[in-house]
Amino acid sequence: MCLAVPGKIIEIYAAGGLRMGKVDFGGVIREACLEALPDSKIGDYTIVHAGFALNLLSEEEAQASLEALRELASIEDELDPPAAQDWR
Amino acid sequence: MEFTTEFRDAHLVRGVIEKIRRRVTRSWVLMEICGGQTHAILHYGLDQLLPAEIELVHGPGCPVCVTSLELIDKALAIAARPEVIFTSYGDMLRVPGSQRDLFSVRAAGGKVRVVYSPLDAVKIAQENPDKQVVFFAIGFETTGPSNAMSVVQAKMLGLKNYSVLVSHVCVPPAMHAILSSPASRVQGFLAAGHVCSVMGYWQYPSIAEKYRVPVVVTGFEPLDLVQGIWMTVDQLESGTCEVQNAYSRVVSREGNTAAQAILNRVFEPCDRKWRGIGMIPQSGWQLTTEFSDFDAEKRFDVGSIQTQESPYCIAGEILQGLKKPTQCPAYGKLCTPDTPLGATMVSSEGACAAYYRYGRTEG
Ligand code: SF4
Numbered sequence: 001m002c003l004a005v006p007g008k009i010i011e012i013y014a015a016g017g018l019r020m021g022k023v024d025f026g027g028v029i030r031e032a033c034l035e036a037l038p039d040s041k042i043g044d045y046t047i048v049h050a051g052f053a054l055n056l057l058s059e060e061e062a063q064a065s066l067e068a069l070r071e072l073a074s075i076e077d078e079l080d081p082p083a084a085q086d087w088r
Numbered sequence: 089m090e091f092t093t094e095f096r097d098a099h100l101v102r103g104v105i106e107k108i109r110r111r112v113t114r115s116w117v118l119m120e121i122c123g124g125q126t127h128a129i130l131h132y133g134l135d136q137l138l139p140a141e142i143e144l145v146h147g148p149g150c151p152v153c154v155t156s157l158e159l160i161d162k163a164l165a166i167a168a169r170p171e172v173i174f175t176s177y178g179d180m181l182r183v184p185g186s187q188r189d190l191f192s193v194r195a196a197g198g199k200v201r202v203v204y205s206p207l208d209a210v211k212i213a214q215e216n217p218d219k220q221v222v223f224f225a226i227g228f229e230t231t232g233p234s235n236a237m238s239v240v241q242a243k244m245l246g247l248k249n250y251s252v253l254v255s256h257v258c259v260p261p262a263m264h265a266i267l268s269s270p271a272s273r274v275q276g277f278l279a280a281g282h283v284c285s286v287m288g289y290w291q292y293p294s295i296a297e298k299y300r301v302p303v304v305v306t307g308f309e310p311l312d313l314v315q316g317i318w319m320t321v322d323q324l325e326s327g328t329c330e331v332q333n334a335y336s337r338v339v340s341r342e343g344n345t346a347a348q349a350i351l352n353r354v355f356e357p358c359d360r361k362w363r364g365i366g367m368i369p370q371s372g373w374q375l376t377t378e379f380s381d382f383d384a385e386k387r388f389d390v391g392s393i394q395t396q397e398s399p400y401c402i403a404g405e406i407l408q409g410l411k412k413p414t415q416c417p418a419y420g421k422l423c424t425p426d427t428p429l430g431a432t433m434v435s436s437e438g439a440c441a442a443y444y445r446y447g448r449t450e451g
Contacts, residue, residue, distance in 0.1 A: 052207075
């Protein structure tokens with residue numbers, strides 16, 4: 001129940017008295033409760049646990065992290081060619 | 089940006105690992121708290137790619153693993169009642185109680201249903217007014233908001249046939265318990281990113297200071313994990329012990345205050361017994377007075393329960409970072425995912441299951 005990957009909010013509506021939404025996890029669509037994300041909008045990415053959206057993801061922060069990681073690993077050119085395994 | 093593939097760049101991961109290799113001068117023991125991280129580490133083979141000086145031990149962040157045997161036995165007793173529809177996350181079905189598991193209760197005619205979210209359990213309660221629907225509310229701060237919301241919704245809808253069997257546990261008290269043990273080997277923590285997405289990380293500076301350990305909030309993708317490990321090792325090598333955030337795209341210092349407000353309305357801290365570890369003061373949540381009508385333990389009297397743990401299982405020591413699954417004499421022999429003797433071999437987040445699945449025979 002805790003292996004949550006980010007999903008994209010594709011629909012927002014009210015149901016059973018709660019703010020709910022449909023979230024797309026790479027093609028798998030799940031319903032999620034958006035009560036803790038009052039400002040969320042369609043197109044936002046969120047982490048969902050047990051049908052409840054915990055937080056929104058920040059693209060700005062993600063880019064900054066990747067940039068910092070590229071810099072940190074800039075010794076990469078001295079390394080062997082990329083590993084055979086590609087996890088994507 | 090998809091927020092996933094970008095953080096699985098194998099070339100970049102190797103670069104960061106090389107950086108760690110060049111930085112490290114002696115051996116260090118780090119603990120990842122969350123079972124989801126344990127699985128990701130083994131899945132991507134990061135434990136084998138890291139320099140030998142870095143030892144990862146696996147923390148108690150697997151809710152299925154730490155739910156006490158007493159509560160499992162209570163769940164089994166409640167699930168066997170004819171008027172009850174017992175709902176649970178799927179992982180709980182095969183967790184061994186003293187004598188049996190939820191699967192065997194179902195095979196014997198008990199109405200046990202797997203749900204993805206407790207909000208689905210509330211729907212089942214609405215559709216079955218003549219039945220008592222009970223949800224097994226296990227988990228850390230990540231499942232807390234969902235479990236809490238189900239109770240709020242049930243109250244709002246005036247449902248008299250919904251209740252929760254609460255077994256909530258919280259991360260910071262467990263970190264205190266692990267570090268204050270004289271046997272503790274942990275020198276740095278990778279804090280669980282999704283727990284922090286709800287709770288923030290303002291609770292950690294006091295831990296870092298008191299026990300002189302670096303704490304780095306870490307995510308779940310391979311790049312997140314090596315970044316968390318890099319930041320922890322870098323701190324250890326320079327003799328600092330601060331709280332850092334390696335998961336800033338998801339986690340802020342204060343966390344999600346709207347989710348915390350829901351949690352604080354429904355739950356309050358209580359002492360909680362952890363399977364294999366024992367009682368940790370103020371390490372759990374129980375329902376507040378406003379919602380105590382929804383407490384399944386109060387609604388169903390199951391009498392006194394005598395528990396019996398398998399004599400082989402050393403899961404408690406594993407979850408405190410004292411031992412590895414491969415050090416358990418039953419591992420892979422008497423105990424496999426098909427014949428689990430302990431919860432850590434059942435759960436998709438359990439360390440024993442992860443070691444078995446990814447074929448670890450040592451380390
Ligand atoms: S291998 Fe099985 S018996 Fe041994 S610690 Fe893990 S769950 Fe317990």
